[in-house]
Amino acid sequence: MAMAMAMIQVNRGFSYLSLEMYENALQDFTQAISIDCSFGAAFVGRALVHVFHHCESGGANDGANRAAVVHDLTEAVKLLSELIGVAAHDPSWWVYRAQAHRYLAAFNCRPGTQLFSFHQKRMLKDVEEALKLNPQLSAALIEQGLQLLELGRFREAQADFQQALKLSPRSTSPHDRACNRVDRCRRFVRAACFGRAVVVL
Secondary structure, three states: OHHHHHHHHHHHHHHHHHOOOHHHHHHHHHHHHHHOOOOHHHHHHHHHHHHHHHHHHOOOOOHHHHHHHHHHHHHHHHHHHHHHHHOOOOHHHHHHHHHHHHHHHHHHOOOOOHHHHHHHHHHHHHHHHHHHHOOOOHHHHHHHHHHHHHOOOHHHHHHHHHHHHHHOOOOOOOOOHHHHOHHHHHHHHHOOOHHHOOOOO
């Protein structure tokens, strides 16, 4: 019962996040955590509020904000790992954990370090598991495409973005802000040089 109530708050929080209504999103994610403090997806959402809101205000990398992001993402990985242990059949949990690993690599690691490589590998593995469970999950395809883009595997990334667009041309999924900004993936696909395309999703 608690998880179901928390899920309602989380879904609405991601909807607010996609609309850039950050205070509303933060309130919903925080409320979800108060309802069920073991619900890892709420920690992912709250971390993304810090990421997107502070990116737009120019303070994404200040010490206090970075600490808040890393705390919530680390907690999310731990809780989602526990949830996957008992509900591995749900691809959503794998996608949420993949997101957490992706942002931990970006906010808490230097490129080229073992920890950075660990988060990249875990992210790709989690997306792989999600796609095994649901090969047509656009959120997982976008996550995979973003990571492949980071790795310089542009043709593979392009294929993932194109497939995600085909599956969800006007996605309103609350699972991932990237799904709600799927037009940005279209710009990736049309870009003349993937190596110079840098978009925060």
